[in-house]
Amino acid sequence: MGEEWKDPQDLINWKLSTDIPERTLHVLVIVKSVDAVLRQPNPIALPDVIWYGSHGSVGGIHGINLKDNRNILRDALTTKIIDRLDEMRSVLVKGPPMTGKTSLATLVSRALVNKYTDAKKKAAVFNFTALGSNEDQNFETIFKQQCKVALGYAAMDIPVDRVVFLVVDDVQVIYKPRNSLYQVGGSKCFWELLKYVQRNASCNVRILMFAAYGSSPEFPRLCTSAEFDIRMVFGIDDLNFTDHELSEYVTRWFEAISCFDEPQKKALCDSLKEITGGHVGLCMDVIRVLNNVYTTSASDRPSADALRLMLLGGSLYEPDDQRLFEALKANRAVKVLHNLQVEELDRLERIACGTSPCVDYAFVEQCLRTGILVQTERVINWWPRCHTDFSSPLMWSLFLQKRAGNIVRASNAPKSLPELITRVIESIDYDGVRSMFCKILPCDLLLERVWQMEFYKALLRNTPKTFVVSFTVDPLFGGFVEFTIRGTDISWGIVLLRDGQRLSESENTNQFLLGNYSGLNDHCFIEFRRVKTVAVDPVAISRIAVDVKNYDKLFCVLNPEWRMLWYWQ
Template identity: 25%
Template sequence: MVFCLIQGDAIKNSFPIDTSSHTTIGHLKKAIKDEKQNAFSGINTDKLTLWKVDIVQTKKNQEMTIKEHKGVELHSFESIGTHFQEVPLSTNIRIIIQPLLPATTDQCTRDTANLGYVPRREGNLGGTLLCPDQLTSNSNEGISLTDNDTSKRPLVVKSLIDDLLIKKIILVRAPPYSGKTSLTQLIEDYLINSAEYLTFRIIRFSTLWGNDVGKLCNYENFGEAWKEILGIDWLGESEPMDIDVDNKSVTAGQFWETVKCGLQGSHDIYIIMFGAYGYGSNLRDLSIPVEIPDFNSKSIYDIKFTDNELEEYVTNFCRYFNLKEHNENIIPEFIKYIKNATAGHVGFVRHILYYTREKMKPKVNELTWNKILVYLNSNGFNETINSNCRGLPKIKSFSHDEIKLCENVLLNKKHPYQSSNNHSVLALIKSGVLVIDKNYMLQFSAPIVMRSFIYQNYGNEKISETVPKSLYDFIVSIFTAMCLESRELLQRTLSFGFEEREETIILEQMWQKEFYRIGKRRLNGYFMSCDVGATFASNGYLDFYVDEPLNWAIKILREERCMAKHTKKFDETTEIYKEITLYAKSIAIVDICSESIKVQKLKENFVHVSYSKNYDAFKIECLGRDTMNINF
């Protein structure tokens, strides 16, 4: 005798079949169909699929339903005795029956009538009724689990699942392009392929899918879209479920009531939600209809790549692209670069790898790290992040207040976040430009985001018709324009006291911003990359690099700070800034200081710029050059 159960049914509905009078699995199939004639009406015996399992029955698990399992398929020709020889009194469920229903238009109705719910459709989206070829509204979302370079992220996925089983409700709020949709796919894949969760019904649901069934999945008709996609009413059954809800920013009151009950521990439904911020007509707010405690909340910091994950992902991606065979130095340098430029932001990591691969495919046989660096600091790559990367800011759509807030964060590196109804703050957080760190400070979500903001905000003025012949001439032309244009701006700029001197000095970031704004237009189309410290993964912080064929490297200092240290960093023997010294044709450390500070000694590669008290005159001194005074 063996206990059997129809897949998707509750354990309490298991039934015994006498195996003593049957010799093959084929005979057993016929006996099962005879026993459950109503359940298998209209289905041929040979269409039943039997799976050998071993599920313990207890008083406590009788209400549990079996939707997924990791059984061994039994074939009609096999002998029953080969598989089942245990004592007759065993009550463990040993056979799961998977019926194949006729492909008719009332299939959903038939499923629901027989089982009380729609069983998981293998190969369909998230265990719903949707086939992958029905998906049209968000074809750029998510990942392909079969790609060789896809990372399954087992440690992050397992930690989220373990946390979910304890807390029942988890809300992950993170900006666009941060890997939310791909993480729902990975969690689903992990759950349905783990024997540990075979008693759970796993559902992955995206509100974006409502468009694919002709139902706008908004606050008012969430239930209709759910039924169209799943085949049943929302929570039509009370069996244990594990639900991934992607893009939860638009949803329904009934759903949030379920979430509220889950927070109180009053049902066996586990829900992990991924989304940005806001809901219904309140999309500009950071709040949702139910207060989610910090205990149940997670952010981008919890789902970004860990250092180990990032290293493994980049390594596998590069090896799949056959980079290692040609230059073993590429992979460690690429890892270092991506860590600095992306801060582990999943979408940006993928973007850099993908577009580098596409650009370098024709050159893979002679590829070097320097060639990759040149590309990553070229206008071609810059256009990909400004045009094809939805996780990066689009300055044209920013309000005046939003731009000013970004400038404030840029100048001060961070800015205090105060919970309020400040629409500029909320909009920048929602769009992923700014994030709130664990100290409640606003900062750019990644260095590459700051780079994009600088380029768009300061680099789009009318360009010059000529290009300076040398790096020195370039620097002189910038301060000539700065003297004419920027005096009032520099006078107004927020200043602070410098400990070594009583006089007030301008923030270094303001000099950098003005240098970039004016320098970009002086280059007549040549690309100037900013935030090169992250780009070159150097130990120091280099400010600007001008693309081929000029190949200029520039560092901005103020008030002679750290001159000796930066001189050493450009020394090839120390291997600091090594990538730049290998490739840059000209290097300049621009030291900006008050005219009250006299230059003690001119040094190679240094350009000393002294400004007057009112910023209406500059003096430029450089080894081997005549002193130049600029004033209007």
């Protein structure tokens, strides 16, 4: 007949209205099974807006309880995701562990329901997780268990009169091996549906996926079964708390917030951002730990200043006990670093300093998937470039500690901080540093990382095991001291500076005389300053002389000649 009929009644009407020569007309009638007919109600009878599957977590540690009025609804992010979903029809949100993806899936589902309810339009939202898809239970079975309807009904029947949103959490469990046709957990139906949605602009189905980076060794060899344009993908920069969201979270969840005035609250939030980089899981852990300290000290609760100094120093119960730092290291988001071998730590150091050769690209991908590293965009020489960085300041500090674990320590202790600095400056491999600088882009962050790494190693090589060398305060706890060296009767602090940056700020704030720094016996500033050559750059030398005169306890290392000038007044 050359016609394709979707409705048998259309075929009958065509037969009655068409002059067909006398002949036998063969009609194939397909009758739906009883299960297919009775499995679902007629879509016309559905409410205008309906939400299937998960509505959040109640009493659990994962997900979000929508009935809790302390929730941060993240309206700006959910709106951005929904707008992109309308535009691209499919979106992938991926990030390291403990970055709030499951909660965000629920928040987006809630926002979709509210949007279509307010607009008086029809929609169906399915919020579910792919966890459980395996050889025993395929993807369709998991979907039906959680949403109480069949996947075929959700993807083909319901979209007849409304927009359907499939919000799929933990989609990484149904990734497939690269260059393989094998589909995990009977998930071929899902990936075929996704490809169909991406190709057909008229399709009434939208698919939003949330994927965690897996920590198992096979994850770098897995991938999605569909292609994603860069505009379809949201990453860690989107998942992290903004400054406004972090402030809102602290206000709603920190039980001691009433003790803080606005300047103190801002200082607290700034310090929290320094520790976590806005990482959702780490922010939650810090507030949880501080709440525990506050509530268990009912008879002698710490003041706002005391709590702030705890955060700045990484302490919880006693000065310099580092208990907050230790608590954060137990977070699942940073524990993956403990699984790296010495060879992998070598690779990670090359990556951190921007000198990673092509052979390390597979390892970079593994670190991205496990959440050790993230990709962000930075402006280098006025051009935006994709930059690989540690996922949080905490991760960078923890890496430094692990990287230094196999360094041979000195047998004799320095008698003073000036003696230690002299040893350190003389022992740095400046040729190696110069070679490293030649291999990396002129990025201030990478230059600073190289100096931090080399200086930390040199400190360890020139102090005995009885000395505890810590790299914590400046990037991690919001203060100025980058290195502390503590022994039986010594407590020294060292600040690293580059090209005069923060010199006046560090000296004038008198941070070493306050709170957590009050126990320091001595401190100094180490400045790495770039000059052309000592002989032909008299202007730079005169500036250094002025700084040395104005600022007490200043050491200066000149680059690129690497001639050392140190002054102690």
